[in-house]
Amino acid sequence: MFPTKRNSRRALGAMAVLAAVALTASACAGQDSAAAGGSSSEIHIGAWLPLTGATATYGVGEKAGADAYFKMVNAQGGVNGRKITWTVKDNAADPQQTVQIARELVGQDKVVAIVNANGTSQAEAAFPFVLNQSKVPVVNEVGGTESWYKPPRAGLFGTQTLYEDQAAAIAAWAVQDGAKKILVVHSDPAAFVNVAKQVEPVAKKLDPSVEVDRLPVKYQTTDYTPVISKVKAAKTQAVVLILTSPEAAAFLKEAKLQGLSLPTYAYAPVAAESTVALAKDAAEDLKAVQLVKAPSDDDPAVKEFRTAMATYEPGQDAGFLALWGWSNAKVFAEIAKTIKGPVTSKAITEAYGKASSVDPGVSPVMRFSASDHLGTRSVQRVVVKNGVWTSVGDFYTPPPRD
Amino acid sequence: MSQFLLVLVSGVASGAVYGLMGLGLVIIYRATDVVNFAMASLATLGLYVALSLHDRGVATVLGVLAAVVITVAAGLLVRETVIRPLGQGQLFSALVVTMGVSLVAENVAGSIWGDQPKAFPSLVDGTVRWSGAAVPAQSLLTIAVAAVAMALVGYLFARTTLGSAMRAAAESAETARVVGLSSQRLARISWALGLGLAALAACLYAPRSGLVPTALVAPLFRAFAGIFLGGLTSMYGAVLGGLTIGVLDNLAANYVSASFRDTFVFSFTVLVLLIRPQGMFGTRTFQRV
Numbered sequence: 001m002f003p004t005k006r007n008s009r010r011a012l013g014a015m016a017v018l019a020a021v022a023l024t025a026s027a028c029a030g031q032d033s034a035a036a037g038g039s040s041s042e043i044h045i046g047a048w049l050p051l052t053g054a055t056a057t058y059g060v061g062e063k064a065g066a067d068a069y070f071k072m073v074n075a076q077g078g079v080n081g082r083k084i085t086w087t088v089k090d091n092a093a094d095p096q097q098t099v100q101i102a103r104e105l106v107g108q109d110k111v112v113a114i115v116n117a118n119g120t121s122q123a124e125a126a127f128p129f130v131l132n133q134s135k136v137p138v139v140n141e142v143g144g145t146e147s148w149y150k151p152p153r154a155g156l157f158g159t160q161t162l163y164e165d166q167a168a169a170i171a172a173w174a175v176q177d178g179a180k181k182i183l184v185v186h187s188d189p190a191a192f193v194n195v196a197k198q199v200e201p202v203a204k205k206l207d208p209s210v211e212v213d214r215l216p217v218k219y220q221t222t223d224y225t226p227v228i229s230k231v232k233a234a235k236t237q238a239v240v241l242i243l244t245s246p247e248a249a250a251f252l253k254e255a256k257l258q259g260l261s262l263p264t265y266a267y268a269p270v271a272a273e274s275t276v277a278l279a280k281d282a283a284e285d286l287k288a289v290q291l292v293k294a295p296s297d298d299d300p301a302v303k304e305f306r307t308a309m310a311t312y313e314p315g316q317d318a319g320f321l322a323l324w325g326w327s328n329a330k331v332f333a334e335i336a337k338t339i340k341g342p343v344t345s346k347a348i349t350e351a352y353g354k355a356s357s358v359d360p361g362v363s364p365v366m367r368f369s370a371s372d373h374l375g376t377r378s379v380q381r382v383v384v385k386n387g388v389w390t391s392v393g394d395f396y397t398p399p400p401r402d
Numbered sequence: 403m404s405q406f407l408l409v410l411v412s413g414v415a416s417g418a419v420y421g422l423m424g425l426g427l428v429i430i431y432r433a434t435d436v437v438n439f440a441m442a443s444l445a446t447l448g449l450y451v452a453l454s455l456h457d458r459g460v461a462t463v464l465g466v467l468a469a470v471v472i473t474v475a476a477g478l479l480v481r482e483t484v485i486r487p488l489g490q491g492q493l494f495s496a497l498v499v500t501m502g503v504s505l506v507a508e509n510v511a512g513s514i515w516g517d518q519p520k521a522f523p524s525l526v527d528g529t530v531r532w533s534g535a536a537v538p539a540q541s542l543l544t545i546a547v548a549a550v551a552m553a554l555v556g557y558l559f560a561r562t563t564l565g566s567a568m569r570a571a572a573e574s575a576e577t578a579r580v581v582g583l584s585s586q587r588l589a590r591i592s593w594a595l596g597l598g599l600a601a602l603a604a605c606l607y608a609p610r611s612g613l614v615p616t617a618l619v620a621p622l623f624r625a626f627a628g629i630f631l632g633g634l635t636s637m638y639g640a641v642l643g644g645l646t647i648g649v650l651d652n653l654a655a656n657y658v659s660a661s662f663r664d665t666f667v668f669s670f671t672v673l674v675l676l677i678r679p680q681g682m683f684g685t686r687t688f689q690r691v
Contacts, residue, residue: 056512
């Protein structure tokens with residue numbers, strides 16, 4: 001029988017219907033697989049990072065460190081035989097772009113978790129879709145506030161000691177060094193003010209006779225001449241800096257110029273290579289707390305980081321930011337190793353809830369539980385010696401805050 | 403007293419930078435009706451080139467010259483390719499275009515040199531001390547260089563044929579054309595001069611602030627405040643406005659609040675503009691309906 005024109009049309013129509021059904025089925029299958037997650041050959045995870053824009057320094061550094069770790073693990077056979085695929089998209093630190101990226105990562109790329117992303121407000125913008133609607137966990141985000149973990153939220157796990165706890169650790173350090181009068185110099189946006197306010201209660205808890213004052217400074221001030229005049233007039237015994245790295249460098253340079261020599265303490269954002277690069281010898285003896293050990297340490301875990309950076313990310317700076325990314329990647333891989341069976345979103349969430357002791361070596365031991373989704377409150381004390389950040393002692397847990 | 407002088411000198415040094423940038427803005431605005439938001443970002447490109455040369459062992463002074471040349475070249479390229487085609491009198495279109503160019507230049511700088519803050523070398527090292535206070539020699543040099551640059555610009559406009567031609571073209575491009583002056587050539591010279599001043603200001607400012615792709619956003623913001631305070635059409639106003647902003651900023655930080663220094667300075671600016679909308683030295687313009 002020869003095909004007629006009508007028959008051909010019918011055949012084409014039937015094929016079109018079949019194709020549509022097949023596409024729909026395939027799409028549904030895709031959704032099922034997204035919900036279930038998990039492939040036998042790979043673990044597909046994602047992140048939003050600021051690779052351009054004002055905070056690109058953080059994103060680029062973090063990405064390099066995490067990339068180095070994942071490449072090293074994959075070269076060694078992966079996690080329980082599964083290769084890690086980490087898809088990173090640039091959100092330029094913009095919450096709106098982050099929401100779009102979250103939809104792409106979860107909806108199109110079918111990632112089973114968001115790992116080592118960056119930004120507090122950016123993540124909060126994406127939480128309703130990622131955490132609540134898609135049930136995809138967000139783990140090891142750089143940033144975060146106390147409200148993320150109290151009460152604990154399903155699928156949200158952190159590895160970064162809160163800024164408030166960093167301030168508590170600095171306060172304790174200054175008091176232990178014998179300071180009776182402390183001046184907290186801080187930028188004036190609320191995010192800095194809230195951290196600065198944590199110094200006084202902890203200092204007074206350790207020594208009720210300690211006096212703590214605060215000196216707010218306009219955000220992004222570059223001329224610190226008037227500020228140093230005020231610090232001198234305050235006749236303080238120690239200074240705590242809750243500033244950005246360039247602001248802290250400007251403070252230190254002007255302090256040195258005006259002959260102000262006081263023990264100076266700072267929180268983790270100041271403990272960066274850029275502070276030393278900008279302040280040069282004025283940064284000598286600056287004390288700060290960090291989330292990780294100093295990248296120059298002789299510690300074997302830090303050496304492994306430096307070797308991997310040289311091998312897998314040559315040309316990238318093996319500094320603190322890269323070490324943050326490395327540490328977060330390592331914590332994820334260590335927890336993923338404990339999963340028996342498919343590595344799904346649900347399995348990752350459950351594994352984090354049971355991860356009672358994960359030691360990344362370069363950062364404090366992470367202790368998660370069903371009721372505590374923040375892995376650590378500890379910090380590493382670091383000091384600038386001969387122009388290089390150097391670790392002092394072991395990880396330190398500050399006194400509890402009220 | 404020494405503390406007051408210290409804060410004052412530091413404020414004058416900052417104000418000199420704002421004044422130079424403001425002068426560059428006014429020269430370009432008067433000649434071409436363009437408020438050049440890209441000026442700071444283009445100067446930042448020049449700074450990165452200067453720093454790259456310095457890192458390769460080139461003397462800082464030569465690096466500064468290179469920064470000026472690169473900034474001027476980039477500015478002229480921008481003018482010829484995206485501003486000139488807009489035509490004369492497209493104030494708002496040109497404003498938006500320069501904002502776009504500014505973002506592009508920042509991203510280019512970030513892509514090539516990274517976003518990590520970098521130290522920019524001082525032109526001179528050392529400190530001048532008196533009764534317990536200390537001022538970096540770089541700050542005094544900033545004041546001196548800015549004063550000389552401003553004086554030269556004043557001489558150019560007041561005493562030379564080229565300056566007279568530029569003033570004539572700024573008053574009326576049409577009339578200038580009728581008497582045989584090339585308005586495009588004068589516009590290019592104005593852009594080159596304005597951007598050269600901005601690059602010089604950037605080189606004087608960067609040793610204090612460090613260098614990131616957005617390093618000059620804050621001084622540009624204050625330079626704008628300075629030219630509105632001094633009068634958008636007045637070159638003297640731009641200089642004095644910038645100096646006023648710099649000094650008030652520091653005095654406010656020292657005697658009012660380090661946190662509310664901007665609030666104080668901009669409140670003062672608003673107050674002046676309420677009393678004299680054309681700024682301290684600007685001329686009021688009227689349009690026939």
